Amino acid sequence: MSSDPLEIPDVLKPIENLLKGVTVMKPGRVVALLEPGDVVKAYVALKARYGETGLYFSTLVATDLKDEGKIRIDYYINVLEKNQYVVLRTYVPRDDPRIESLLKEAPAALPGECEAYDLLGVVFEGNPHLRRAFFVPEEVAEKDIFPLRKDAGV
Amino acid sequence: MTEEVSKVDKVVEIPMTVEIPVGPQHPAVHEPILIKVYAEGEYVVKAEAYTGYNHRGIEKLAEKKTFYQDIFLCGRVCGICNAVHADCYVRALEHILNKEPPPRAKYLRTLVMELERLHSHMLILAVTAEIVGFDTLFMHMMRDRELIMKAKEIVTGNRVLADYIMVGGVRRDLNSEKMDKLKKILTKVEPRIRYYWRVFEEDVTLNKRLVEVGRLTPAQVTSHGLLGPVARASGVATDSRYHDAYDAYAEVPFRIVTRKEGDCMARSLVRFEEMQVSLEICRYILNHLPEGEAVPDERRLPRRFPEGEAFTTVEAPRGELTYYVMSKGGVNPYRVKIRTPSYNNIINTVPFYVGHMVADVPAILASYDPCISCMERVTVIDLRRGTRKKVSVRDLARGEA
Incomplete structure (x- = not known):
């Protein structure tokens, strides 16, 4: 990972005004740092520029950064026109992880959001399908344990 | 309710x-x-x-094991396409280590992954035939699929779980005798695949059950993040082998197979044509395998990893498979995220x-x-x-x- 500021790559021009920073993840993925409230706006702007069939939502990765008191949420989007992976990266507080759901704009985010809620406790506001025990066993969900948190004791 | x-x-x-x-x-x-x-x-x-x-908690388990143990863990996420899982994970590790495998190893990885695509596609096409009531076709296709399983065994040593890919290369090399055996198998299996392809195109029952059933539009495919042959059968040309050009795909000639119909039959026919492409890739690799080492010395691999992260993709038989691996230094990954195509x-x-x-x-x-x-x-x-x-x-x- 490089933390040096980079020039804004072409693929991110449509969301230039929302960017808080740009980095690169190996191999050659452009990472756009955003405020949590701007992720949906950024996706909408990318979709408006590249078209509904010009990109697709690929993967949602939520990571517990316990030492920093944050949970990092990465949205991986494959921009087919540019043949380029874009990562929308944002951070939410670990003690109250909430972010607007991307579901209305990208139905493909459904399993990723449900999984991140079930395993890490990230609440995607506006997603009506969130429920515990989507993946984890019910006895774990009943104890209010989020297994992928570093202090889950699993 | x-x-x-x-x-x-x-x-x-x-x-x-x-x-x-x-x-x-x-x-x-x-x-x-x-x-x-x-x-x-x-x-x-x-x-x-x-x-x-039956959530197995593999991502959590991966955080507890070492980077190297996780190669075997990732290979067991899926029985059918285990080599693509291992390849995707191992390439993420190689990016974190700044390590490039030798060309011969890249070609051999590609060969195994294409053999996996062949037997995976044959399996699902056989099952499709069985599900619509064509059991005889299922039996014949599964019999011929054994040829590909044998080919995979010749290369990796195992019919199913290959455990073939390692950081910096592969575990076994090929000699000329094995390459001749592989070429014979490919020659034998190709006409069988062409025959089954024709059966799917011409058989009345299969056509009645598959044509214009389960149609998906390109917009449905992209908005719902559908991948692999499902996407390509609706005309969306997405293929990680092209997008990422990993391993030997930057050098091996191949084409992305697409169709426009978007129905069940189109998905089956895309798989048949992809098998044809896979056969061509395998043959190309066997005829153009670079000289040099393919098996690295395991004792020289670093035990501890530097800080870093990588997001790798691979075109598994069912579509794009993605791995995210994050290292904070040390011997264990901090986070491993697996997103399978299914x-x-x-x-x-x-x-x-x-x-x-x-x-x-x-x-x-x-x-x-x-x-x-x-x-x-x-x-x-x-x-x-x-x-x-x-x-x-x-x-x-x-x-x-």
């Missing part, structure tokens, strides 16, 4: 696996999944997915069953290439009589439920 009872005659529950005791055959959904289909008469009016029956293809396609006939559900499900053990048991609930009975997917597909 009470309101639904008054409107709905029958509820069909399809527990699709589930797993995968012998290695999740379903790469994406690491566990069993239940798709509930609500039918009105013969037509589906609502569908829901329920997951979590994860998208099965969960996200649930709304698209609506409007189809119940008997088409298994054919559509098979066309998405899910884990077969998931579909083996189906429960039909008659809401008027309050009875439940279990039937096989095959009987359901034949309208005998």
Whole structure:
């Protein structure tokens, strides 16, 4: 990972005004740092520029950064026109992880959001399908344990 | 539910696996999944997915094991496409280590992954035939699939779980004798694949059951993140071999197979044509295998990893498979995220069953290439009589439920 500021790559021009920073993840993925409230706006702007069939939502990765008191949420989007992976990266507080759901704009985010809620406790506001025990066993969900948190004791 | 009872005659529950005791055959959904289909008469009016029956916690387990142990763990996410899982994970490690495998190893990895695509496609096409009632075709295709399994054994030493890919290369090299055997197998299997391809195109029953069934538009494919042959059969040219040009795909000539129809038949025909492309890739590799070392000295590999992260993709037989690996330094990964293609293809396609006939559900499900053990048991609930009975997917597909 490089933390040096980079020039804004072409693929991110449509969301230039929302960017808080740009980095690169190996191999050659452009990472756009955003405020949590701007992720949906950024996706909408990318979709408006590249078209509904010009990109697709690929993967949602939520990571517990316990030492920093944050949970990092990465949205991986494959921009087919540019043949380029874009990562929308944002951070939410670990003690109250909430972010607007991307579901209305990208139905493909459904399993990723449900999984991140079930395993890490990230609440995607506006997603009506969130429920515990989507993946984890019910006895774990009943104890209010989020297994992928570093202090889950699993 | 009470309101639904008054409107709905029958509820069909399809527990699709589930797993995968012998290695999740379903790469994406690491566990069993239940798709509930609500039918009105013969037509589906609502569908829901329920997951979590056998979550194995592989991502959490991966954080507890070392980077190297996780190669074997990742290889066991899926029984059928285990080499692509290992390749995707290992390439993420190589990016973090700044390590480049030698060209010969890249070609051999590609060879094994294409053999996997061949036998995976043959399996799902055989199962598609079985589900629509063409058992003889299933038997013949599975017999010929054994040839590919043998080829994989010749290269990796194992028919199924290869454990072939390692950081910096592969575990075994090929000699000229093995290469001759592989060429003979490819020569033998090619006409068989062409024959089955023709059967799919011309057989009346297969055409009746698959053509114009389960149609998906390009916009549905991209908005729902559908991948692999499912996307390509609807005209969306997405293929990680092209997008990322990993391993030897930057050098080996191949083409992305697409069709425009977007129905179950198109998905089957895309797989047939992809098998043809895979055969060409395998043949090219055997004729152009670079000289040099392919097997690294394991003792020289670093035990501790530097800080870093990588996001790698691979075109598994079912579509794009992604791995995210994060290292904070040390011997264990801080985070490993696996997103298998079926994860998208099965969960996200649930709304698209609506409007189809119940008997088409298994054919559509098979066309998405899910884990077969998931579909083996189906429960039909008659809401008027309050009875439940279990039937096989095959009987359901034949309208005998």
